[in-house]
Amino acid sequence: MSTHIYGTKYNPTDVQIKTWSVQRTLDPLVAQVTSLISDQPSNKKKGRSKRAHLLVANVIQAIENFINKASEIAHENPDMRNDLLQCMEEVKQTGDEMAVLSKEFADDPCSKPKRQQMIVAARALLTSVTRLLIMADLVDVQLILRSIRLVEDDLQRIHDASNQEELVHFYKQYGKDIIDLSQHAQRRQQDLVDRMEQENLAAARGTIKRTSIMLLTASKAYLRHPEIPYARENRDFVYNQVRDAVGVISSITQGRPIPPTQLLKFDSSLSTVGDLTRALNEFDHIVMMKPQKFNEQIIRPQLEERLESIISGAALLADSLSTREDRRDRIVHECNAVRQALQDLLDEYIQYSRKKSSEENVNIKIQTMQTKTRDLRKQLRKAVVDHVSDTFVATNVPLHALIDAARRGNVQLVEETANIFLEHASKLVEVANVACSMSDQVEGIKLVRLAAMQIQHLSPQVVNAARILAARSTSKVALENMDVFRDTWEKHVRLLTEAVDEITTIEDFLAVSENHILEDINLCIQAMVERNPDRVDRTAGAIRGRSGRVIDVVTSEMEKYEPGEYTEGVMESIRVLRDQIMPCFVERIKIAIDTLRMRSGCDDGKFELIEQELIEASSSVYHGIRDIRNSVLMNPDLEWPSDDDEGLNDEIYAQSQTSSHGPSSDSQQPDLEMYPGKNDNPSRDMMRRLPKEEREQIELQVEGFKKTKRDFEREVLKWDDRGNDIIVLAKKMCMIMMEMTDFTRGRGPLRTTMDVINAAKMISECGSKLNKIAKDIAAQCVESQSKSDLVAYVDRITLYCHQLDITSKVKADVQNISGELIVSGLDSATSLITAAKNLMNAVVLTVKASYIASTKYRNKSGNKEPIVQWKMRLPEKKPLVLNERQNESNSRTKKSTVKKRLEPLHVLILNVKFHCLSINNDRYASYLYYVLCHEHHEEKLKDKWKQIWLKPVVHALDTSTPLHRFLIAEYILPKILKGHPEYLQDLKEITVNPRTLIVCTRIGRILDLCPNIFSTFSLIEHNLIRQGITSEDEQHFIRIKDSWLLCARQKLKNIDQDFANLTERYRTYLKCLINWCCSHLYLEGSYSQRHLSILTLHWLIHLHGNEGIQTVCRKYFKSNLFQEKIKVFFIHYRKI
Structure with a gap:
């Protein structure tokens, strides 16, 4: 073990790779050596593998490159020259030995002893190269440690400075050195393999950046006022923070464990799931067991003990000061309900073990148990938000x-x-x-x-x-x-x-904030009545603070969404509250406080007027908050609160501005009392409190409406509404119908029966406008079935609008007799939903028929411009590369960090989360995509290549919009298949989607990659052909059934049983389909039949080429004249 400058130690036996740069540099050599010594069959196609001698030459060349680069590094770093030369000598020796043994093996590849010797030499070579790379990596470590030593010296000088001039001088030098250290540490952080080390290094960098300016000011304060002990505490705190952060960087850089005194309290416990959530999750998991595994002596005590620990935690939360009294009661109620549900479940398990109950009953009890724990979670979340909203x-x-x-x-x-x-x-x-x-x-x-x-x-x-x-x-x-x-x-x-x-969650926060603002408003009004100006000022400040929090939170939430109608509606509600309501409220509060403090100069009449104005301003604030909440909850991804939640029973909606058309003037009654339940029209409130049986009937109707709504979204939302009034009106009618349907469930922005009636009138107006536009489109259309269909659908819209208008006027036939709700108009409630569903269906059909009539059957004789523009809606913008989550978890420095210093190709390869939809509409981007995937393909990682480059394309073809699929098929797939035709079959193996199979086959046929259909061809079942024909032109979807009737007449209905071979089945059906097309090319046939036949032949040629289809057509016609016409048709098609 050798020791280098700044105390760095290198252990020759330690070959652990800690940085990505070493690993990436080593990967090519590993690939070459692995290919040379591997005894497994190659995945590459035969005839493409490199010769063994060529692989040996590549290994030798790679070793020479390593040695040359290491020599340069050794020359530039004399402090580590000896160690580098020693590693280079070891690499050279093992490389020479590897070259000799590999050449011997290449001459005699069947010799097992020679293979074993080469494998041993290869492992020794990889080990020595790894040591050389680690030693080269230590050069970077030395640079970082040199910067660390400079920063440590600067810190000590700042700590020992005796006057302001020295401090400023030393701090300037510290600033330069800390920038250099931060840059080195940032690059090291991005290069580290270990995630925990990356996070610790990011935390240390964040601490240094955060405390640097504090170090200067605290040191200045201490030097100016050394007699104050608090100044020394300030300076020492900041100094220790910076010193510990630098020590963390030093420890991580040298690969040493971080001392406990320097660890920035960053451990795995910080990222664990919350205690109550984890306990509830574990409890739910244990409850979900098979009845056969239940053991009363073991399971019952275990579940009861876990539940009691959960209830203890819930009780602590319920007893906190910020938890409201009603919330505390709800938590206690839910805890008791969970206890009872657990006992019922345990009893059911016991009954099952005694064979006195069924497994179905046990599952029902489990579902009840889960429902109760879910309700308890909800109340606990609301209690948490109580604390957050107050604090x-x-x-x-x-x-x-x-x-x-x-x-x-x-x-x-x-x-x-x-x-x-x-x-x-x-x-x-x-x-x-x-x-x-x-x-x-x-x-x-x-x-x-x-x-x-x-x-x-x-x-x-x-x-x-x-x-x-x-x-x-x-x-x-x-x-x-x-x-x-x-x-x-x-x-x-x-x-x-x-x-x-x-x-x-935003839903919980808004619900709780709304209730808290209501409490503050009541307290403010009460203080006004009691003529207490200080209390009015204090509660008004709380109202302003909570309103500002709501505005900030919702604005931040909207930044996560793409701009659209939803975000515009929410931001409009925020603008009204911030720019109109709150300034008025602040002005009224100021007048009220000034009036209260001048008691002698105000008579009772003026005071009552000021009090009334304050109540109205407070009411506006509350309604503004509710409007924001209603606007946010219009997002279908968010969960509406249940009927028994606060904020829904009596006060969730009042004079809401989120309705598509606004509340009626009749429903806008003065709101003089802010207490809930005193000012709502009883119609909607009674709808919420209907008996369970009636509500279930309404919910059943609503489910059918939701299915229709999904069909509507699928058909209408794919069109761009700019320049298309039909789409604009259709969306508006859908929104109003959703609000009317929500009204029948006691929800939504419509408050009273008059609101529902006005909504129906608004739908009638929109229907009239849609009727006029559709009839104008029909007038420009030639006489055809499509024109007749469009007129019929428009008449349906008129009928259903009238029906909706009638049902809305008898909707509120709900009476309260002797305290019992009597619903004499329940049928009209379901009729309202049914009428809305029928109207939405008619709108969908009208949109389809309008598109066909205005684009396929327009009268060419006139020079009129089209009434509406039919353009596909542009896809949402998405990033080219979805980078992995940044690792700087505890500081905002993560937003300013730069990307890794990698080549662009490696950036894309390492970040394989690629979504090709973001570049489909740009030919240059699609070319870039092709070049990158081609370069990656050259690295000979076939499996990875398919996963990274082919799978996203196929996934987009399976799930994306028609415009995206067209762009992919137009720009990306042809380039990939032209460069790598062997991957056509791989594309088909990745997907099971019929439409995608059709697209891939067509492109392969266009590129001459598929053989002729009547010799050998890739197997595609006949139903895929049907889908490929009909999916491109929906107007012929119904008429294509004639071809299936023809097959039935020719006794091919049970074709699957008649033929065992799929290829033969397909050929037989295809010939029948071609014959059917040819039979309708005679002039005696109708125009629509001839048009459909030519369209079908068009797509069949796209799929299977010209020659095979032409041969079958010639055989069908006996007349030489028709044979010549068919020949001309196919020649013309080939030119196209």
Whole structure:
């Protein structure tokens, strides 16, 4: 073992590879040697393997390259010259031995002893080359250690500085050296193989970046005021932070374990799932067991013990100060329900073991158990959000109070505010840990705990900085130090807030925030009634803080979505609250507080007017928050709250602006009392409280509506609505129908029966506009079946709009007689959903027929411009390469790190998560894709190549939109198959999708990669041909059934049983289909039959080439005239 400069030790027996650069450099030599000594059959096609002597020459050349490069490195680094030369000599010896033995083996490849000798020599060669690479890697280590030594010297000089001039001089040098060290450490971090070492190194870099400016200001404060002990504590804290971070970089660079004193509290426990979540997950897993494995003596105590531990944790959360009383009652209720469900399940297991129950009953009890634990989870999550909503509001107020007291020089007040500040910081950390306990997002939990730990360490030093400023309130150095610590604190609090928001769901946060704002509004109004200005000011501040939090959280959430109607609606609700409602509320609060403090100058009438205005402004704030929540919940991916959740029973909707058309004027009644349940129209509330049987009937109808909605989305959302009023109107009608359907379930933005009636009127107006546009399209269409279909579908829209208008007016036939809900109009409720479903079906059919009529059957005689433009909607933008998650988990420095210093090819190969849809619409990008996959193919990793380059293309063809599939088939697939035709069969083996098989076969036929159909050909079943023909032109989908009727008439209905050979079946069916096409080419046939026959022949030629199809067609026609016409047709097709 040799020791180098700066204490680096090298162990010749240690050949562990710790960096990617060494591994990537070694990979080519490993591949060459492995190919030479391998006794396994090659995966390459025969005739392409390299000769053994050529492989030997490649190995020798690679060894020479290693030695030449090592010589250059040894010449540039005299400190390590001897060790490098020793490793080079070892590589040269093992390389020469390998060359001799491999040549002998190449001359006699059947000799087993020679093979064994060569294998031993190859292993020795790889070991020696690895040692040489590790030794070369130590050169980089020496550079980093040299930078570390300079930084350590700078730190010591700063620590020992005796005056301000020396400090500034030493800090400037420290700044230069720390930049150099940070760059070296960043490259080393990206090159490390071990994930934990990467994260520790990132944490150390983040600490250095965060504390560098603090080091300067704290040192200045200590030099200016050495008599204050808090100044020394400040300086020592920052100095130790930087020194420990540099020590971590040194330990990781040298491959040594990090000392406990330097470890930045970064261990695996930070990224574990929360305690309560983990306990609930384990409990659910144990409950899910087969009844045959139940053992009462073992399982019952185990489940009961686990449940009691869960309930104990839930009780601690319920008893916290921030947990509301109603929430506490809900948690207790759910805990009792889980207990009872467990006992019922255990009893059912016992009954099953005694053969007195069935497995079906046990499964029912298991489902009940899971439902109860899910409800308990929901209440616990809401309790956590209670804490988050209360604590992470106005997080900087205690800090500003502390700084304000320090600037005044009031030492006693500083101590009082310091206690408040430390309690607040402790509360932030506690709530963050509570949020982690109910989360299962590992990365989010890690970030939350790291941010909380940093705040915990920083809080006492913020107080010390305030004490320094209080003792020397006129000192600019102390004030500068206080400002730096303040900025650092606020930055960490923002990081913690964002991290906590990431592990809490937006639905829970908005529901809880809405209730908390309602509580604050009630308290504010009560304080106004009691004429207490201080309390009004305090509660109004809470309202402003909570509203600001809602705006920030929702705005941050919307940044995760692609811009669209959904995000625009949410941002519009935010804009209304922020720019219109909140300024009005602030103004009303100011007037109210000024009036309360001038009691003598205000009469009762004026005071009542001001009070009424404040109530109206508060009501607007509450409604604005609810509008934001409703807008967010319009996302179909989010879960609507259940009927028994708070925020749904009485107060979730009021004067909502998220409706497509807005509430009716009749429904906008004055909202003078903010208490829930006092101002809603009873119609929707009664719909929520219908008996279970009636609600089940409505839910059954809604499920059918949802299926129709999915069909609607599949057909309509693929079109771009710019320049297409049909799509715009269809989307608007769908949105309104969804709101009306939600109303029947007691949900959605429609509040009253008048809102439903107005929604029906809006649908009628949209239907009339759609009717007019569709009739204009029909007028430009030639006389055809498509025109007749379009007119018929438009008439359906008129009919269903009228039906929807009628059912909406009798919708609210719900009465409350003697305390019992009597639903005399339940049929009209289901009729409303049925009418909406029928209307949506008619809209879908109209969109299809309008497309066909306006693009396939337009009257060419006129010069009119098309009424609407039919363009496919552009795909969402996605990155070319999806980089793996960054490793800097505990600091924001991860956003500023640069990419690895790799060649572009290796970047794409290492990050194999490639989505080809992002480059399909660019020919140059598709060429880049082909070049990269071709270069990677040359590295002779066939299996990896297929996984990286072929599979994403096939996946996109299977699942993407028609426009994407067209672009892939047009640009990417032909280039790949032209360069590597042998992969056509691999493409077909990857997928089972008929459409993709058709596309691959067609492209192979166009490139002359497929043999003739009537000799040997790749097997494709006949139903794929049918799909390939019909999927490209939907207007012929119904008419193609005639070909199947022809096959039935020719006794081919049971074709699978008549022929055992798939090839023969396919040939037989194909001949029948060609004959059917030829039979409809005579002039006696209809236009549509001739058109369909030519279209079918067109696609068959695409699939199987010209010659085979032409031969069958010539045999069908006996007339020489028709044979000549067919010949001309195929010649013309070949020219096209």
